Amino acid sequence: xxxxxxxxxxxxxxxxxxxxxxxxxxxxxxxxxxxxxxxxxxxxxxxxxxxxxxxxxxxxxxxxxxxxxxxxxxxxxxxxxxxxxxxxxxxxxxxxxxxxxxxxxxxxxxxxxxxxxxxxxxxxxxxxxxxxxxxxxxxxxxxxxxxxxxxxxxxxxxxxxxxxxxxxxxxxxxxxxxxxxxxxxxxxxxxxxxxxxxxxxxxxxxxxxxxxxxxxxxxxxxxxxxxxxxxxxxxxxxxxxxxxxxxxxxxxxxxxxxxxxxxxxxxxxxxxxxxxxxxxxxxxxxxxxxxxxxxxxxxxxxxxxxxxxxxxxxxxxx
Numbered sequence: 329x330x331x332x333x334x335x336x337x338x339x340x341x342x343x344x345x346x347x348x349x350x351x352x353x354x355x356x357x358x359x360x361x362x363x364x365x366x367x368x369x370x371x372x373x374x375x376x377x378x379x380x381x382x383x384x385x386x387x388x389x390x391x392x393x394x395x396x397x398x399x400x401x402x403x404x405x406x407x408x409x410x411x412x413x414x415x416x417x418x419x420x421x422x423x424x425x426x427x428x429x430x431x432x433x434x435x436x437x438x439x440x441x442x443x444x445x446x447x448x449x450x451x452x453x454x455x456x457x458x459x460x461x462x463x464x465x466x467x468x469x470x471x472x473x474x475x476x477x478x479x480x481x482x483x484x485x486x487x488x489x490x491x492x493x494x495x496x497x498x499x500x501x502x503x504x505x506x507x508x509x510x511x512x513x514x515x516x517x518x519x520x521x522x523x524x525x526x527x528x529x530x531x532x533x534x535x536x537x538x539x540x541x542x543x544x545x546x547x548x549x550x551x552x553x554x555x556x557x558x559x560x561x562x563x564x565x566x567x568x569x570x571x572x573x574x575x576x577x578x579x580x581x582x583x584x585x586x587x588x589x590x591x592x593x594x595x596x597x598x599x600x601x602x603x604x605x606x607x608x609x610x611x612x613x614x615x616x617x618x619x620x621x622x623x624x625x626x627x628x629x630x631x632x633x634x635x636x637x638x639x640x641x642x643x644x645x646x
Contacts, residue, residue: 334424334445336514337363339417341390341410342431343370346378347645351634352431353385354641360441362423367413369406382641388413406574407526415524418517427457427514428526432555436630444550445514453522454529455514456544457552460628461505463613464559474633477613478553480626481509493620497609500586504626506563506610507556507575513544553630557611560604567591567603 338356342349353364367388368376376387388394390409395402398416402409414428425445427435435457437444448455460478465471481503482490490498503509510527523530523538530538556575557563570576571591578588594602608614621627638645 332446334442335362335422336425336427336441336445337361337365337417337421337423338435339365339367339414339426339428340431341367341369341406341413343368343373344431346375347638348431349375350378350642350645351638352434353379353382354637355434355632355634357382357384357641358637359435359437363421365413365417365421369409378642378645411525414526418515418524421517423517425514426517427512428524429512429552432558433459433512434553434555434632436551436553436632438549441550444547448545452545453516453519454541454544455550456546457511457514457550458546458548459505459508459511459552459554460630461507461611462553462555462558462630463617464557464607464611465613469613471629474636475629475631476553476558477618478628478630479504479621480628481505482624482626489624493617493624493626494609497590497606500590501610502587504610506587507554511546511552514550553632557607560607560612563607563611564603 338361340352349366353366356364361384363384363386365386365388366379367390369390371389371391376389379385379387390402390413392402398412400412404412410428414426418426429435435441445455458480460480463477463479465477469477471477482493482498484503487499490501490504492498494501494504498504508527512527513524513529515524515529519529521532522541523532529541529544531541532538555562566574567576571588576587576591580588590606591603594606598605609617618627
């Protein structure tokens with residue numbers, strides 16, 4: 329492997345529409361990904377034929393035949409299925425680096441991904457991609473097509489700043505983020521004796537509990553844009569599942585993060601209007617929120633051009 333020109337790829341486990349998946353694939357191919365692996369988590373929501381014209385894309389259907397061939401049932405939590413798929417590709421692919429992300433996440437860079445990976449010290453086995461969340465942009469916002477307002481997390485320990493930006497919700501929404509604040513990883517595929525999870529990696533030693541590997545390097549020139557709640561309709565459409573079984577479930581509530589309880593309270597006391605007010609306070613790109621974020625140096629404008637890239641790679645898309 330030529331470490332001066334490292335190869336890299338993306339693996340994702342999806343349950344989404346063809347349109348969303350095409351945009352994800354087109355974006356990362358345009359970014360320079362050497363290969364993309366797509367695991368269809370729902371055998372009834374598959375469209376592998378849509379990607380047959382792209383040799384850089386491999387599709388895997390996660391049906392019972394797939395799981396049984398690997399000695400699994402497929403009944404585990406989504407996070408475990410995702411981790412298994414990512415580890416399978418890491419162990420078998422011929423690329424130098426692998427990035428495991430969701431279909432609503434996009435690697436963003438100010439330059440060339442391969443060049444940045446080539447500059448990472450050989451002793452480093454992974455690179456952390458720090459996240460930003462896409463804001464909901466009103467139709468009359470002065471923002472060119474293909475660009476998005478994105479917010480970074482409030483620094484840890486700055487609850488005062490979170491409340492200045494988000495009002496009463498800043499005290500209960502960790503770092504002002506509705507999704508993960510830890511980001512995702514680029515991982516060297518040659519690394520041995522590790523366990524690759526969604527957000528972290530662990531050393532695996534015989535007879536010992538796996539130990540998390542802390543202090544992974546990050547680089548502001550390689551980062552992650554997350555469309556976790558890009559508009560009210562999308563957020564509300566995913567809310568019930570996330571609240572019951574996903575990112576907002578009760579067992580994830582802890583000191584400084586009472587999101588499950590807050591959502592329960594909003595539903596009980598104010599219904600849909602309360603949920604909408606909460607969403608708008610956290611994610612609607614009003615002049616006030618944009619100003620608050622900019623003053624705290626937590627606002628970026630990222631260019632994704634998803635429609636343009638989809639048209640280039642999928643000219644026959646409906």
